[in-house]
Amino acid sequence: MPKILLVEDNEMNRDMLTRRLEKRGYTISIAVDGGEGVAKAKAELPDLILMDMSLPVLDGWDATRQVKADDTTKGIPVIALTAHAMEGDRQKALGAGCDDFDTKPVELNRLLLKIEELLKKFPPKPAA
Amino acid sequence: MKSLSFRWQLTLFILMICGVTLSLAMVGLYLYERRQGDSEIQSRLEKTQLLMVGNLAPLLEQNPEATDLQLGALGVDSQIAAAAVFVPGKSRALAQYVRFGAHEVIPPPPANLAKSTFDPRRLIAWTPITSGTNRTLGLLYLKAEESESDKQRTTDLLKLALIIFSSAAFLAISVAFRLGGRFTAPITELAQVASSVQRTHDYGKRVESAASGEIGELIESFNAMLETIETKTSELEQARETAEGAKDQLEEANRTLEARVEDRTKLLAKAVKDAEEASKAKSSFLAKMSHELRTPLNAIIGYSEILREDAVDDGDARTADDLDKVLNAARHLLGLINDVLDISKIEAGKMDLYLETFDVAKTVGEVIATASPLISKKGNTLALDCPADTGAMHADVTKLRQMLLNLLSNASKFTEKGTITLKVHRLPDGESIEFAVVDTGIGMTPEQLTRLFQAFSQADASTTSKYGGTGLGLAISKQFAQMMLGDITVTSTSGVGSTFTIRLPVTVETKKPKVVNTSTQRLTRSPFPVEKRPKILVIDDDKDIRVLITEILDQSGYEVFTAGSGQQGLDLAAQMVPNLIILDLMMPGMDGWTVLTKLQHKPSLADVPVIILSGASGLEMAMSLGAAAVLFKPVDAYQLTAEIATQLAPLPPSYVLLVEDDADSRTLITRLLDTEGWNSRSAINGNAALRILKQASPAMIILDLKMAGMNGFELLEVIVKNPAWSKIPVIIVTSMDLTADMRDYLTPRTVGILYKGRFSREDLLGAIRPVVQNATLSST
Ligand SMILES: Nc1ncnc2c1ncn2[C@@H]1O[C@H](COP(=O)(O)OP(=O)(O)O)[C@@H](O)[C@H]1O
Ligand SMILES: [Mg+2]
Numbered sequence: 046m047p048k049i050l051l052v053e054d055n056e057m058n059r060d061m062l063t064r065r066l067e068k069r070g071y072t073i074s075i076a077v078d079g080g081e082g083v084a085k086a087k088a089e090l091p092d093l094i095l096m097d098m099s100l101p102v103l104d105g106w107d108a109t110r111q112v113k114a115d116d117t118t119k120g121i122p123v124i125a126l127t128a129h130a131m132e133g134d135r136q137k138a139l140g141a142g143c144d145d146f147d148t149k150p151v152e153l154n155r156l157l158l159k160i161e162e163l164l165k166k167f168p169p170k171p172a173a
Numbered sequence: 174m175k176s177l178s179f180r181w182q183l184t185l186f187i188l189m190i191c192g193v194t195l196s197l198a199m200v201g202l203y204l205y206e207r208r209q210g211d212s213e214i215q216s217r218l219e220k221t222q223l224l225m226v227g228n229l230a231p232l233l234e235q236n237p238e239a240t241d242l243q244l245g246a247l248g249v250d251s252q253i254a255a256a257a258v259f260v261p262g263k264s265r266a267l268a269q270y271v272r273f274g275a276h277e278v279i280p281p282p283p284a285n286l287a288k289s290t291f292d293p294r295r296l297i298a299w300t301p302i303t304s305g306t307n308r309t310l311g312l313l314y315l316k317a318e319e320s321e322s323d324k325q326r327t328t329d330l331l332k333l334a335l336i337i338f339s340s341a342a343f344l345a346i347s348v349a350f351r352l353g354g355r356f357t358a359p360i361t362e363l364a365q366v367a368s369s370v371q372r373t374h375d376y377g378k379r380v381e382s383a384a385s386g387e388i389g390e391l392i393e394s395f396n397a398m399l400e401t402i403e404t405k406t407s408e409l410e411q412a413r414e415t416a417e418g419a420k421d422q423l424e425e426a427n428r429t430l431e432a433r434v435e436d437r438t439k440l441l442a443k444a445v446k447d448a449e450e451a452s453k454a455k456s457s458f459l460a461k462m463s464h465e466l467r468t469p470l471n472a473i474i475g476y477s478e479i480l481r482e483d484a485v486d487d488g489d490a491r492t493a494d495d496l497d498k499v500l501n502a503a504r505h506l507l508g509l510i511n512d513v514l515d516i517s518k519i520e521a522g523k524m525d526l527y528l529e530t531f532d533v534a535k536t537v538g539e540v541i542a543t544a545s546p547l548i549s550k551k552g553n554t555l556a557l558d559c560p561a562d563t564g565a566m567h568a569d570v571t572k573l574r575q576m577l578l579n580l581l582s583n584a585s586k587f588t589e590k591g592t593i594t595l596k597v598h599r600l601p602d603g604e605s606i607e608f609a610v611v612d613t614g615i616g617m618t619p620e621q622l623t624r625l626f627q628a629f630s631q632a633d634a635s636t637t638s639k640y641g642g643t644g645l646g647l648a649i650s651k652q653f654a655q656m657m658l659g660d661i662t663v664t665s666t667s668g669v670g671s672t673f674t675i676r677l678p679v680t681v682e683t684k685k686p687k688v689v690n691t692s693t694q695r696l697t698r699s700p701f702p703v704e705k706r707p708k709i710l711v712i713d714d715d716k717d718i719r720v721l722i723t724e725i726l727d728q729s730g731y732e733v734f735t736a737g738s739g740q741q742g743l744d745l746a747a748q749m750v751p752n753l754i755i756l757d758l759m760m761p762g763m764d765g766w767t768v769l770t771k772l773q774h775k776p777s778l779a780d781v782p783v784i785i786l787s788g789a790s791g792l793e794m795a796m797s798l799g800a801a802a803v804l805f806k807p808v809d810a811y812q813l814t815a816e817i818a819t820q821l822a823p824l825p826p827s828y829v830l831l832v833e834d835d836a837d838s839r840t841l842i843t844r845l846l847d848t849e850g851w852n853s854r855s856a857i858n859g860n861a862a863l864r865i866l867k868q869a870s871p872a873m874i875i876l877d878l879k880m881a882g883m884n885g886f887e888l889l890e891v892i893v894k895n896p897a898w899s900k901i902p903v904i905i906v907t908s909m910d911l912t913a914d915m916r917d918y919l920t921p922r923t924v925g926i927l928y929k930g931r932f933s934r935e936d937l938l939g940a941i942r943p944v945v946q947n948a949t950l951s952s953t
Contacts, residue, residue: 055468057471057472057475057476058471058472058475061472061475061476061479062475064479065475065478065479065482068482136527136529149467149471150467150470150471150474150475150507151471151475153478
């Protein structure tokens with residue numbers, strides 16, 4: 046099953062998304078700030094990263110940049126999650142190297158579509 | 174002589190005349206006496222001669238050498254001082270006689286003894302003594318002498334002269350003193366009054382003495398002169414007092430005015446600060462609130478969805494249904510929060526555009542995909558008319574999506590079992606693209622249409638309860654469209670349906686042009702010759718504007734200075750004292766309002782006209798702070814140069830001052846005055862009018878009442894209180910409904926009141942013409 050790294054500082058959001066994605070069969074790994082997200086991405090090499098943009102310590106944009114700058118992790122697709130009404134965020138996120146973008150509150154069906162699309166584009170390597 | 178009083182001068186004068194006359198008389202008398210005496214002596218001498226010659230001739234005939242001649246016995250009288258007898262051939266006197274006590278020397282005899290001579294000066298006579306046969310026997314020498322009585326007479330004469338002179342002098346002095354009373358008194362008084370007037374400047378004094386003749390005339394004219402001087406002086410004094418009073422009043426008026434302007438400025442500055450703070454607070458509150466509200470809302474929506482999924486899985490339809498309601502309510506709330514956030518961002522000017530190139534058909538497809546559940550909800554069908562080759566456009570795709578979604582959701586909301594059509598096509602000009610959403614729903618009445626794009630407005634109050642919504646969607650969409658230099662328009666028929674059309678440029682430009690109408694030939698040139706280029710200071714934080722305006726004004730004949738901030742502008746203005754200032758309002762650091770206020774408080778700069786260049790807001794305040802004119806950005810170069818030329822042009826000798834804040838009315842009335850051949854000058858409010866009034870009084874004033882800044886009533890109050898202006902006829906032109914009180918106030922202070930929209934061109938001219946003609950006549 047594809048493994049998704051969810052980088053999100055808000056506990057409830059983290060809990061909800063984890064439960065709903067797990068219910069649909071994804072393996073979820075969790076990081077609570079940007080730094081931990083980058084570290085876990087390197088250590089666990091997930092198939093996809095869901096990255097909240099407003100994160101403590103290291104924000105989502107910088108974390109994404111680091112992920113995309115590292116040879117071991119740059120192939121991992123990243124979906125940026127931001128709050129609504131921040132139009133600039135979309136371009137900023139794409140500029141930082143995100144592969145897609147969605148706004149919170151998450152509309153699950155739409156997010157699932159984006160996840161599936163990206164996983165098709167970046168097929169997960171068969172587990173070693 | 175000048176230091177002597179007139180009385181003494183007169184005395185002296187009389188004395189002098191007495192002296193001279195008396196001396197002349199004395200000399201005459203003396204000469205007469207002398208002649209009288211002389212001839213007496215001479216005749217006596219002759220008598221003695223005759224007597225002695227008669228006595229001597231026989232004696233000498235008998236004895237020519239008779240040495241014993243006793244001359245003293247031969248008829249010499251007491252008046253003869255000396256006598257001698259000479260005979261021919263002998264130089265020594267034959268006989269001589271010298272009266273006792275007299276010291277006489279007998280001179281030698283002349284050569285010719287036969288000649289008789291007489292020296293009247295020395296009283297000496299020589300007489301020949303002849304015999305009966307005419308033979309010269311000898312010569313007789315006689316010297317006469319003034320007698321004692323003669324001497325006495327001369328002394329008497331001198332004594333007499335002295336007595337006459339002293340009595341004449343006494344008479345002269347007493348006459349002079351007597352006359353002093355009659356002649357000198359008035360003159361002396363005249364002199365005294367004149368010198369006292371000179372010393373004390375008391376022109377109330379008069380010469381009281383009366384006199385006849387020239388002195389009388391002199392006194393009269395001197396008094397008349399004093400009279401004239403006194404009235405002139407008192408008139409002058411009065412005039413000075415009036416002027417002083419006027420000055421006081423003016424100063425008082427100015428002080429009140431200044432105080433009022435200052436108060437107002439402070440109030441306004443505070444109001445603006447408050448408003449700015451409030452606005453900032455509101456924005457940050459909303460941003461924070463929307464975040465704070467969204468976080469729990471996310472949780473509500475998220476967990477409700479999880480519960481709903483579980484309920485569906487468990488086959489618990491009722492719980493799933495209830496959770497749907499919770500979800501709907503929560504989503505509605507979320508939409509509302511998002512809309513409010515959008516509107517507040519737009520109002521705060523913080524909504525930015527993110528332009529990118531995207532494929533129109535693809536984006537429209539995505540929007541339809543999102544909207545289709547909504548559309549089908551009320552049994553509507555969707556018709557899409559979007560050619561696949563519509564191509565790409567450059568715009569803010571997120572905003573376009575939001576606009577389309579709102580229009581589609583509105584159409585679905587207000588249409589039941591109808592058709593909703595989305596038509597997309599490029600306009601023939603190739604530069605714009607249109608998105609039209611057509612529905613067959615309830616439509617709107619014309620009345621409802623008018624309020625459509627206002628924030629928080631819905632067609633009617635029942636809409637919210639029936640259809641939900643906040644009434645923000647269209648307002649936001651309209652703003653978005655306009656930000657991209659496009660628009661949203663609507664046509665609708667109640668009960669038939671509506672069509673909303675978004676029109677956008679295919680390529681949205683980020684930058685609007687900052688200066689328009691720059692073509693050189695239509696710029697108004699400086700009213701001054703090239704060698705007298707007026708100095709203009711441009712204060713704007715936008716470098717592009719500074720560069721562009723500099724270029725335009727340089728071409729129009731001005732010397733341009735620029736400052737990039739308010740503080741820099743103030744410093745430069747104080748240094749160079751420009752002829753005019755162009756001022757931006759919104760600047761970081763010190764803003765335009767503050768700069769304007771500070772300029773007004775610097776005496777050297779208060780009269781420099783300031784033209785405000787601004788976006789839409791804060792104009793009223795700029796006006797009330799004393800701006801001479803207000804122009805909008807983007808800067809219209811024609812307008813700007815025309816306004817500068819008007820502000821700087823010298824005032825014509827006779828002109829009409831038009832005080833009116835409405836630009837259209839200003840143009841209209843100015844043209845009207847122009848066609849009549851009257852010069853005019855406009856001011857946007859009382860503050861600007863005062864600046865013009867201070868330069869030169871107009872022939873008349875046409876005054877609007879309602880104006881931002883100093884209004885018509887306030888200006889009128891200043892004008893009537895100022896003696897320099899109180900006589901200027903004022904005509905009111907207003908759109909105000911005047912109360913009886915207002916009319917009572919205005920009637921005595923003005924020459925007429927005209928109501929805007931109710932008076933014709935002829936009414937206005939008819940009211941102005943007599944006044945202006947009067948003024949023109951009296952000024953020439
Ligand atoms: N297609 C339409 N047909 C009829 N009325 C409409 C339509 N679109 C908008 N309106 C009217 O305009 C109002 C404002 O719409 P909008 O600004 O989108 O706010 P909201 O949708 O939140 O009510 C609506 O409440 C409705 O009264
Ligand atoms: Mg709406």
